[in-house]
Amino acid sequence: MFVKLAANGQVSLEERDNFRAFKLVVEGDAARLAGTRAKLQGVADVPDAGTAWIFESWLRETVPDAAWQQSLGAMIEKAKPHGWIDEQRKAIKAHIEWRAACAGAQEMVHAAQTARVCGTSAQAEATAVGRARVTYP
Numbered sequence: 001m002f003v004k005l006a007a008n009g010q011v012s013l014e015e016r017d018n019f020r021a022f023k024l025v026v027e028g029d030a031a032r033l034a035g036t037r038a039k040l041q042g043v044a045d046v047p048d049a050g051t052a053w054i055f056e057s058w059l060r061e062t063v064p065d066a067a068w069q070q071s072l073g074a075m076i077e078k079a080k081p082h083g084w085i086d087e088q089r090k091a092i093k094a095h096i097e098w099r100a101a102c103a104g105a106q107e108m109v110h111a112a113q114t115a116r117v118c119g120t121s122a123q124a125e126a127t128a129v130g131r132a133r134v135t136y137p
Contacts, residue, residue, distance in 0.1 A: 053091035
């Protein structure tokens with residue numbers, strides 16, 4: 001699972017049933033660390049450009065499902081021996097993956113160019129997960 005900070009400032013939990021991976025994905029540049037910290041207020045502490053401590057309380061409030069809560073608890077227990085849990089802050093350590101905010105636009109341009117080369121007309125659009133989708137009229 002991963003916490004995503006979109007370029008527009010929206011914070012979401014993605015791939016929430018994948019308890020075997022955990023990270024923070026930030027659409028933007030690591031040079032904007034101060035702004036990232038501000039946008040993640042109440043979600044995570046970000047001590048540096050490579051590390052985030054995601055608050056357990058935010059995760060639990062985001063997904064109120066009882067079975068999911070139990071799986072999160074199991075993930076936390078497995079992470080403790082590795083030092084990935086901060087008991088005082090009640091937070092889980094995550095690495096930060098910085099993604100260029102325009103990656104979706106680059107994919108759309110590539111899809112449209114591919115359609116043109118293939119001799120078809122196409123309309124490219126960004127999907128909700130930041131991927132490009134090409135539709136043919």
